[in-house]
Amino acid sequence: MDVLVTQVFNGLSGGSILLLAALGLALTFGQMGVINMAHGEFIMAGAYTAFVMQQVLGAAGLSLLVSLPMAFLVGGLLGVLLEATLLRRMYHRPLDTLLVTWGVSLILQQLARDVFGTAGVDVPAPGWLSGPVEVLGFSFPRSRLFILALAIAAVVALSLALRLTPLGRRIRATVQNRQLAESSGISTRRTDVLTFFIGSGLAGVAGVVLTLMGSISSNLGTSYIVDAFLVVIVGGIGQIKGAVIAAFVLGTVQSWVEYSTTASIAKVILLALVVAFLQARPQGIFQVRTRSLA
Amino acid sequence: MNADYLELTDLTVSFDGFVAVDHVDLTVLQGDLRFLIGPNGAGKTTLIDAVSGLVPATGRAEFGGQDLLGRKVHRIARMGVGRTFQTATVFEELSVLQNLDIAAGSGRSAWTLLRRRRGVPPSVAEAMETVGLTELADTPAGILAHGQKQWLEIGMLLVQDARLLMLDEPVAGMSGEEKEQTGHLLRRISADTTVVVVEHDMDFMRAFAKSVTVLHAGKVLSEGSVAQVQADPLVQEVYLGPGSHTAEEAAIVLGEGV
Amino acid sequence: MSEFDTAASRVSALRGRWAVLVGFGVAAVLLFAVAPAVLTSFRLGLLGKYLCYAMVAVGIGLAWGRGGMLVLGQGVFFGIGAYLMAMHLKLADAGADGVPDFMALISSSGVPGWWEPFRSGWVTLVAILVLPALLAALLGLATFRRRVRGAYFAILSQALAAAFAILLIGNPTATGGSTGLNNFVGFFGFSLRDPVNRQMLYFIAAGVLLAMLLLVRQLMVSRYGELLVACRDSEERVRFLGYDPATVKTVAFAVAAMMAGIGGALFVPIVGIISPNDVGIVPSIGLLIGVAIGGRTTLAGPVLGAIAVAWAETSLSEQFPSGWTYAQGLMFMLVVAFLPGGLASLGAVRGLRRKIAAADPTVAAETADGDPAPVPATEPRHAHGGAQA
Numbered sequence: 001m002d003v004l005v006t007q008v009f010n011g012l013s014g015g016s017i018l019l020l021a022a023l024g025l026a027l028t029f030g031q032m033g034v035i036n037m038a039h040g041e042f043i044m045a046g047a048y049t050a051f052v053m054q055q056v057l058g059a060a061g062l063s064l065l066v067s068l069p070m071a072f073l074v075g076g077l078l079g080v081l082l083e084a085t086l087l088r089r090m091y092h093r094p095l096d097t098l099l100v101t102w103g104v105s106l107i108l109q110q111l112a113r114d115v116f117g118t119a120g121v122d123v124p125a126p127g128w129l130s131g132p133v134e135v136l137g138f139s140f141p142r143s144r145l146f147i148l149a150l151a152i153a154a155v156v157a158l159s160l161a162l163r164l165t166p167l168g169r170r171i172r173a174t175v176q177n178r179q180l181a182e183s184s185g186i187s188t189r190r191t192d193v194l195t196f197f198i199g200s201g202l203a204g205v206a207g208v209v210l211t212l213m214g215s216i217s218s219n220l221g222t223s224y225i226v227d228a229f230l231v232v233i234v235g236g237i238g239q240i241k242g243a244v245i246a247a248f249v250l251g252t253v254q255s256w257v258e259y260s261t262t263a264s265i266a267k268v269i270l271l272a273l274v275v276a277f278l279q280a281r282p283q284g285i286f287q288v289r290t291r292s293l294a
Numbered sequence: 295m296n297a298d299y300l301e302l303t304d305l306t307v308s309f310d311g312f313v314a315v316d317h318v319d320l321t322v323l324q325g326d327l328r329f330l331i332g333p334n335g336a337g338k339t340t341l342i343d344a345v346s347g348l349v350p351a352t353g354r355a356e357f358g359g360q361d362l363l364g365r366k367v368h369r370i371a372r373m374g375v376g377r378t379f380q381t382a383t384v385f386e387e388l389s390v391l392q393n394l395d396i397a398a399g400s401g402r403s404a405w406t407l408l409r410r411r412r413g414v415p416p417s418v419a420e421a422m423e424t425v426g427l428t429e430l431a432d433t434p435a436g437i438l439a440h441g442q443k444q445w446l447e448i449g450m451l452l453v454q455d456a457r458l459l460m461l462d463e464p465v466a467g468m469s470g471e472e473k474e475q476t477g478h479l480l481r482r483i484s485a486d487t488t489v490v491v492v493e494h495d496m497d498f499m500r501a502f503a504k505s506v507t508v509l510h511a512g513k514v515l516s517e518g519s520v521a522q523v524q525a526d527p528l529v530q531e532v533y534l535g536p537g538s539h540t541a542e543e544a545a546i547v548l549g550e551g552v
Numbered sequence: 553m554s555e556f557d558t559a560a561s562r563v564s565a566l567r568g569r570w571a572v573l574v575g576f577g578v579a580a581v582l583l584f585a586v587a588p589a590v591l592t593s594f595r596l597g598l599l600g601k602y603l604c605y606a607m608v609a610v611g612i613g614l615a616w617g618r619g620g621m622l623v624l625g626q627g628v629f630f631g632i633g634a635y636l637m638a639m640h641l642k643l644a645d646a647g648a649d650g651v652p653d654f655m656a657l658i659s660s661s662g663v664p665g666w667w668e669p670f671r672s673g674w675v676t677l678v679a680i681l682v683l684p685a686l687l688a689a690l691l692g693l694a695t696f697r698r699r700v701r702g703a704y705f706a707i708l709s710q711a712l713a714a715a716f717a718i719l720l721i722g723n724p725t726a727t728g729g730s731t732g733l734n735n736f737v738g739f740f741g742f743s744l745r746d747p748v749n750r751q752m753l754y755f756i757a758a759g760v761l762l763a764m765l766l767l768v769r770q771l772m773v774s775r776y777g778e779l780l781v782a783c784r785d786s787e788e789r790v791r792f793l794g795y796d797p798a799t800v801k802t803v804a805f806a807v808a809a810m811m812a813g814i815g816g817a818l819f820v821p822i823v824g825i826i827s828p829n830d831v832g833i834v835p836s837i838g839l840l841i842g843v844a845i846g847g848r849t850t851l852a853g854p855v856l857g858a859i860a861v862a863w864a865e866t867s868l869s870e871q872f873p874s875g876w877t878y879a880q881g882l883m884f885m886l887v888v889a890f891l892p893g894g895l896a897s898l899g900a901v902r903g904l905r906r907k908i909a910a911a912d913p914t915v916a917a918e919t920a921d922g923d924p925a926p927v928p929a930t931e932p933r934h935a936h937g938g939a940q941a
């Protein structure tokens with residue numbers, strides 16, 4: 001029973017971290033087809049934003065709350081810069097975007113090492129997030145609960161924005177039929193830039209959250225990027241709900257496999273499970289039907 | 295040889311509840327040149343997709359006595375079923391010759407595949423001659439004009455040695471003379487194969503169809519010779535809207551001879 | 553008319569064959585005569601190491617350039633070849649029934665059972681040839697048969713590289729952990745300390761690389777090569793012609809994996825160490841930049857690019873470690889975004905333009921089918937948008 005509750009909680013908690021890392025990708029990869037390897041470094045940028053904010057503001061509680069929007073902005077602007085300079089000319093060759101953004105990711109990592117040093121830095125959590133909460137005799141770390149809540153909030157905000165705002169409608173129209181959207185007067189350029197801004201901004205938010213999990217260094221992004229992509233692949237392209245389900249499923253599976261084997265074997269088993277899953281559903285949990293031969 | 299006919303029984307394709315092909319029964323005999331017409335969205339392309347294995351379907355689709363449904367696309371192709379696409383699809387970075395050579399070669403052994411092609415296989419040379427692309431043999435298909443790409447696709451169908459040929463709007467965008475040539479070519483081919491042509495071009499249909507099936511909202515609306523179909527009030531209604539129509543009205547849309 | 557065209561393309565094929573023969577001749581003279589004469593034995597060893605990377609690059613050129621598969625996990629196959637060889641060398645150094653030095657240091661449980669078969673040199677050599685290709689075939693069939701999209705394949709192969717490196721690090725008693733395997737004394741009975749033997753290893757690597765180039769050249773000009781390009785252009789269309797593209801692509805992927813495995817196996821005695829640093833995500837993707845620079849669709853481009861990049865890395869990273877990372881990042885960004893055909897495309901684009909200008913069979917024949925076709929500097933077209941990417 002004890003184990004069960006702990007494992008379920010670990011699964012949810014791991015899932016919420018995966019979800020935050022993958023949510024932005026679900027937009028940029030899922031909706032726009034760009035394979036942005038620098039997404040991980042946008043996460044890292046968000047984490048370092050939190051670090052800098054804490055240095056500047058001092059008070060841990062305030063700085064965390066200020067960091068969230070700041071990191072969104074930092075991540076988003078990095079994304080816009082990337083989209084406007086390189087990616088906009090590459091929409092017709094999605095595989096190559098992977099390599100180009102890999103180059104960007106190398107540079108951002110090195111930049112972080114040159115600016116912040118190679119050693120990890122700590123961003124202490126504010127008082128109201130340290131220590132556990134007791135529920136029904138079980139204790140849960142407050143920071144993990146905060147992450148879970150934030151992940152859910154991000155999903156809700158994003159889906160509401162996509163469904164209700166004019167921008168959301170433009171994004172969905174552009175994704176579904178670019179030419180038609182263009183000819184009905186939607187500026188697809190502006191939509192692309194905005195989509196990228198939001199997707200990359202979410203990476204920044206994920207970065208802030210990761211500071212609650214431990215010290216941060218230049219390779220923070222590398223450790224999450226592949227898993228985040230696997231979440232989008234399993235979830236299926238084009239829908240946020242796919243990413244949500246996939247993140248929690250993968251998080252739960254990972255926590256169970258890790259519990260019964262070792263962390264290194266768990267990685268291999270998880271990958272094998274993903275490949276096996278794709279045998280049954282090559283397009284992920286949610287499939288979008290198209291008639292294209294591609 | 296005469297067992298080579300296409301027989302669809304109760305063929306149904308639905309996409310998440312939307313029925314695009316609705317319990318269609320259709321028989322096309324060898325030697326026939328069957329035109330499949332119908333308004334946009336009638337399910338013509340989807341029907342071809344189902345027969346060639348691109349979309350899953352229920353019911354039966356038999357060719358030469360063998361069931362096609364449930365098989366993989368490349369297996370169906372190997373059973374002698376060839377098709378073209380509504381938008382010409384050729385290998386853009388390969389030359390005309392290479393395109394045709396690949397189309398001709400699905401039966402090749404591994405050993406043949408691993409060796410270089412020497413010269414031009416006779417069937418490929420003949421097909422190039424037939425579709426008039428001999429001079430462009432070494433041109434990358436990507437820089438061909440639209441009409442030439444469609445010719446190339448037809449050529450690929452020829453060398454593929456298909457016994458059932460399904461062409462999706464083969465003359466769209468061709469000039470009058472090119473249509474004429476295509477029509478005669480299809481007539482010739484259809485002498486000893488089974489040919490299904492999806493077309494919107496009514497003049498072309500009238501000039502070359504041996505028989506016609508009209509599809510509407512996934513169902514077979516009418517079937518018969520060109521004249522029979524044109525005279526069918528149901529067909530007139532679908533093309534012209536409900537109510538009675540004068541012969542002239544019908545003639546404008548469906549062509550003369552009503 | 554058709555005889556004329558045949559004649560024209562035959563002429564061009566002949567000319568292509570001569571060019572390739574001359575190219576191979578020059579390469580052989582450079583590798584076997586010039587390099588050993590002018591390079592110190594230390595430099596020759598470095599060149600040998602670059603040649604191992606070049607072997608991986610030849611395979612990447614085939615799978616990625618010709619087949620359109622973005623292979624980001626070649627480090628895995630390289631690593632399997634390398635670790636197999638390293639295990640054998642360690643066991644051989646330890647003598648019959650002996651325990652390799654690093655194992656004896658960190659654990660007392662002796663040699664793990666799955667190491668035992670590799671005491672035999674023959675078993676090891678066969679495994680080096682078979683295991684990487686087998687793993688690639690499995691992954692290839694699993695993804696290509698289910699028509700998993702290209703981006704998914706790329707990410708899965710990357711995830712494989714990550715998992716492999718983590719697995720190696722996580723099992724230090726069996727794999728040496730993050731230090732890897734090193735300190736090899738002998739190589740199939742020859743001492744690795746002897747400079748003559750080390751030079752011999754270099755010659756082996758050079759010979760193997762040339763043989764691989766010949767093999768890939770044959771694959772490229774064969775009908776199979778044309779079919780592979782067709783699969784890259786439009787996989788579904790190939791299917792409607794009665795081929796199974798999954799098989800076509802898997803063959804190329806498996807050949808590429810085998811070449812990476814052989815490269816890894818030769819890397820071990822030449823360089824003297826293999827560690828997870830050589831096989832994870834970063835080195836795996838790093839192998840691609842040389843291929844991209846040289847020209848992914850060409851025969852010689854990947855080899856020259858890989859050697860040039862490896863050479864630049866050695867010379868730059870010692871003096872400016874962080875500078876090299878910036879340079880590598882910039883290369884990925886600039887070359888892939890602005891020169892997707894690599895340096896080779898600078899010449900090829902001109903040829904193509906001429907061909908379009910004069911749709912005249914004589915001119916067209918000049919760049920025709922025979923030899924590694926100069927492919928225009930564009931990727932196979934993909935519709936934009938998530939739904940189709």
Ligand SMILES: Nc1ncnc2c1ncn2[C@@H]1O[C@H](COP(=O)(O)OP(=O)(O)OP(=O)(O)O)[C@@H](O)[C@H]1O
Nearest residue numbers: 289290291309314333334335336337338339340341
């Ligand atoms: N993959 C799919 N998913 C959902 N609906 C589809 C799909 N393919 C086709 N349809 C629908 O099925 C119907 C039939 O389409 P189909 O393309 O077969 O018509 P058609 O007769 O070929 O039309 P046209 O003459 O315009 O080519 C259309 O309403 C179309 O929207």
Ligand SMILES: [Mg+2]
Nearest residue numbers: 338339340380
């Ligand atoms: Mg249609």
